[in-house]
Amino acid sequence: MTESSVLGGDAPGPLDGIRVVELGIWVAGPAAGGIMADWGADVIKIEAAAGDPQRAVFASIGVRDDIPVPPFEMDNRGKRSVVMDLRDAAEVERLHGLIASADVFISNMRPGALERLGLDHQTVCERHPSVVYGLVTGYGLEGEERDRAGYDVGAYWARSGLAHTLMPPGELPPNPRSGMGDHQTGMTLAAGVMAKLVERGRTGRGGLVTTSLLRVGMYSIAWDISVEMRFGKRAATTSRTEASTPLVNCYLAADGRSFWLICLEGDRHWPKLLAAIGPSSLDADERFATAKGRYRNASALIAELDAIFAAHDYEHWTSGFNEHDVWWAPISSIPDVLADPQAQHGFVDMTPRDGDEPFRAVATPIDFAGYTIRPGVVPMLGEHTDEVLADLDEH
Known part of the structure; x- marks a missing residue:
């Protein structure tokens, strides 16, 4: 269906x-x-x-x-x-x-x-x-x-x-x-x-x-508050270059566009990322061979990935990610979202007043089978006062 x-x-x-x-x-x-x-x-x-x-x-x-x-x-x-x-x-x-x-x-x-x-x-x-x-x-x-x-x-x-x-x-x-x-x-x-x-x-x-x-x-x-309550501390907030999770981090391609890697399951996703990158110094680097090693050497790995991703444009990397099943997401600007085909269900046609141009807005983020949101007109101040109060007085 x-x-x-x-x-x-x-x-x-x-x-x-x-x-x-x-x-x-x-x-x-x-x-x-x-x-x-x-x-x-x-x-x-x-x-x-x-x-x-x-x-x-x-x-x-x-x-x-x-x-x-x-x-x-x-x-x-x-x-x-x-x-x-x-x-x-x-x-x-x-x-x-x-x-x-x-x-x-x-x-x-x-x-x-x-x-x-x-x-x-x-x-x-x-x-x-x-x-x-x-x-x-x-x-x-x-x-x-x-x-x-x-x-x-x-x-x-x-x-x-x-x-x-x-x-x-x-x-x-x-x-x-x-x-x-x-x-x-x-x-x-x-x-x-x-x-x-x-x-x-x-x-x-x-x-x-x-x-x-x-x-x-x-x-x-x-999540953070619960960890603090149980253990008396939480993971520190750091800059992206010092993050402890290089495979869940944001990177910049050569053309200035950026993306977020979301390879949370490190040992599962690491071979796929290497395949998408192609032959590189990472292949034989023992520092990054295991999830523990990548954690201990996170800043070094981020620096290596920064240099690698700076060598090619966004389309090169993202098409490779898709080919090798690397999980990622674009870092979109609002104009990007407005043009994103996947986001179009998140907009709704507003109902203009007579003489006004049609326009769109963000939809409420829940859909119901069989029902289409058709927003009513945005009310003018006091537009319905007489109507509503007359009905109240009548009843």
């Missing part, structure tokens, strides 16, 4: 008929809501009159404010936008009415702010016991820093230990790419909400599901 006969189709999304009310800003909370919208849920995004600040993120960092904001489009496509003034107690009560009509309520506002609004999980779950309450925090619901400002660069990247594990001694970590931790955390919350919906199908009761940027960051490096 081919992939094309399994994936895609006209079936409703797996969350068809599920209503989600989202009180989220920036990325992590809206990312969870955006995933659910892609999966077919009716997601109602509650915004203040000024809008989710992510709508104006380019302007906030000093870039132009008259251009589209793809990060906002990515996480908010297909939602319905409703403007409410939650400083008004009557509007909060109206929001409770909307939550009562929903299956899921999600937020990434700080716990203290939600408590002041009467939208904390205790209040919402008591008033609406069948609703699944999904919450993203920076640092967790407990502890002195439960209301500390997070952002993924602080809680996920810096505080979790992730940034430190990536830097060699004496160096500072590179700046992370925007939204990396937020999107992992949004996906984590979405998974938790799905599990809680399954439980609700058995018990009839909703309840709290929560995760944090800090926890997801820690889970991302659970």
